[in-house]
Amino acid sequence: MSRKWTAAVILIVLFLLLGVALYSPARESVDEEPVLANELVLTHDGKLHVLLIGEDYQGQLPPEQRTKNRSDALMVASVDLETSEMRLLSIPRDTLVVIPGREGKDKINHALAFGGVELTMRTVREFLGIPICYYVYVDLNGFRQLVDAMGGIPIRLEKDLKYVDSYGDTCVVMQKGDHVLGGVEAEAFVRFRKGDGDLARTGRQRQFVIAAIKQLLKPGNVMKMNELISMAREMLCSNIPQKAMLEYLPRLLSLEPGSVKEFMVEGKGLIFDGIYYYEPDLVQLNQLVRDYFYPGVDLGACQGLRVLVVVANEDHELGEQIATLLQRHGLQVTDVIQGEEVQP
Template identity: 40%
Template sequence: MSVEENREIRPVRKKRKLRWGRLVFVLLVLAVLLTGAFWGTVWIYDNFINPPKVDVVGASDKITQNEKLNKRINILLLGIDDGDSDAAPDEPKRTDAMMLASFDPGDNKVALLSLPRDTKVQIPGRAGWDKLNAAYAYGGVMMAKQTVANLLQVPIHYYVLVDWRAFIDVIDLIGGVDLYVEKDMYYEDPYADLFIDIKHGYQHLDGKRAGEYVRFRKDELGDIGRVQRQQKFMKAAAAQIFNIDTVTKIPALFSTVDRHVETDMNTLTMIKAANSFKLFGDEKVKSGMLYGNFDDTEGISYWATSREEVQKSLDEIGIPYMKDDEDEQE
């Protein structure tokens, strides 16, 4: 067979026509993938490689720059309860609960210091004495941070602001909390749409009843008794949250947190804190309340504390602070 005949028999390949619809689809998918990769890289860079800088708040530069004090992560926890406030919806709210959570990421130690909302303090820029829970109403998160930093002489690195809706939703998501209620609790306030009726003994508290338990203060100890109950409940709830049975509920928990919680912590810091916090109930976790006494000598009910009582409170749970002699030496 000649070369010419062989060429005639060989099939001729037809060129495929490029379909523009298919090309556009491929380009769109590629664009989405590249965009996702780009923003994913940005997220990783911002949160892990070069997280955004949050200014440390302290009573002085010596505190904010002290290496020993800043080895820990100090977070100011603020609870807002719109349903338990006399303020109008558009008015600044006072904090209903305040707590300093101090984490040691290296040793996985956690310390929690409850701060009674009636604690007698001097709020920066205001004359005379005020209650601690007024700091947020007067100047928002930064004023609350500064007031607590001045009171305790510790650096405040971050804050978490939570409303009670988040508290109730989280407790419901984890299936409630089993707790020993130390006494009968009954209180009714139709003006605040609040009705509390919890019996003494072991109880399974859902979100609504848990909220009633931690807010109850109509007894001889008032707000101090409520602070003690909040700490007791937090320990029981934390043990439940980090139970293996709640792992599948983590996405829903994050969704609730995203809707109801405000914070300046980045993802990496939250992971570090959670890694320590999961040891709640372990001997490495300590909790306490700011020492003080009831004081109504000025016609207003305060929780009055002193520098010695503040230092005793911090020493007992292992939160480092700037001591008076250290401040004088530097």
Template identity: 35%
Template sequence: MSKETNKKPKSPTNKRKWKWLFISLSVILGAAAAFAIYWTVGVYNALDNFSKPNETQSPSEDAQETPVPIPDWEGTERVNIMLLGGDARGIDEGQAARSDSILVASFDPVTKKAHLFSVLRDTYVKIDDHGKGRINTAITLGGYPLAMKTVGDLLGLDIQYYVYTDFEGFKSLIDTIGGIYFDVEKDMRYTDNADGNRYDIDLKKGYQLLDGDKALQYVRFRHDAMSDFTRTERQRNFLIKVSKELQSTWNIIRMKKILDSVEPYIDMNISVTDMLKLGQLGVKSHVASTTQIPPMELIAEDRVGGASVIGISDEDDLRSYVQMTLEQDDTVPEPTETPLPSDDTTGSSTTSTTP
């Protein structure tokens, strides 16, 4: 009998199975491709709504037109972004909101390390063409560029970008990503009679899911012994949790929805092209350290006009401290020293370093 006659004919059932499997795979791949196109176009359009690269001069009609140059970012060197949280309550249209929080996120594209600095808002510094003043007044004197220049001079860094949002923008971001699970370290209560008690603080100690309203209460609370010092630490710790949540696959998929939710509350000077580059850098980076500026050891308490301000004992030491911090990575364990056996002959002992 020939080999051909020994072969069993393929059954129509098997042919139909392979046919439907091929069709199913084609549908899945086609849907994936369509979603990728939709996601890319949607995110690009959402980013385009944010982009205001030519509107960097002033958030206030009263701010003076201070010609402050803004450094360019080529995409390969360190990039520094000033993050401003504003308190716009009681502010008329066209007026500048108070800088309730000032942070600087510094990214190294080579090492993929990010460092977060929170600047105490009452820090007393030199403001170009305006003498000395609290650092949070720079934005009202000369708009975003002067605020960037003032903060950059303090840290010894070129700040290329700013991102500004108010209370409602922060709440919207947290709500859209589904809240943040966080361990609130103590009970927090404060009655704020402004805006019909809309921003009262009432938090219980313990691990819990914070929605936008509760998260805002947590990062705003400063009514304890250390006031703004502990508040800025809480803000840095909370923002680390938010950044990790935004890096999750699920939130990357939902990025268009997230961007759309916060767009009405955000002001920035980042172009779409740079936003895409920064987004890729952010996903690949990890937070290597967070710190307060000025650090406690460089604070010199002072009074100006009868009011308390935060002075700096040595500005050069402060900038050296920033550079030293940028070299650190708190996520890498420190080497430990392990004693070696003593030399019985000499009676001496040595130590070895274990990574």
């Protein structure tokens, strides 16, 4: 398969990874981080980490009637470019975290409304301790269309499903058993949570991702990859450099469904002032991140080590974020300064 086709496959896979949630049609409303240079920024172990962000869907409301959205689902995709393995970490929307610049703790899905993609990325970076540089965002209408163009997604329902969205735009009823989900049904499958909550929905989202990758790699879809890639380009917002994708991601040519492993932030639900929150188990989460996503450094060797963070460009805020990550790994950061302040 050519480099062009492989990049197309990866782009559509990223689209589908994000498309498992409900996404706002308003692409122009996304507060994007600046697009990075043409070369991918990888972690020291050669992994590419991508944050997948989806907004609360607001039905078919015209743009002027929409409110500031919150993220409806968050996933981190970690891609090992050497072994062609992908790991997915789902973060429940009600997860209680510190949102930088806000007092106390709040639901992680509120970060998008408070500060757009930039604040969402910063919140997730500091929550997980993973140096995530890239994001992918997609609109909901595009998700439906692409699923239909792929011929639907084969899924086995473990229980009957009846889904009606809060705006009255969609009503889907399906019985337990095997189905091929079209765009509307796929949206209902990944959104439905009545009766079994956000955790069960997160599991269905991961089930959909695996099934979608299998469907995408079938010969019939490979034959119409030009059509699919054209659709995906219209629907995606991302800061992953296209040139870098062409250069590095052909290594995922050998991607098989069995090479995609899925995880979720574990925790427990709690009610505070009548509002539901999801309290993460931070001890287990930190171990999960170290074992499967970002090993970081030898924490014992870092204790007491003092470092100075020098920012070579004008992005002092990013330097502060890096300092936070270093401190999380046991280093003592003495200061964060601009490059021109360093004496030769």
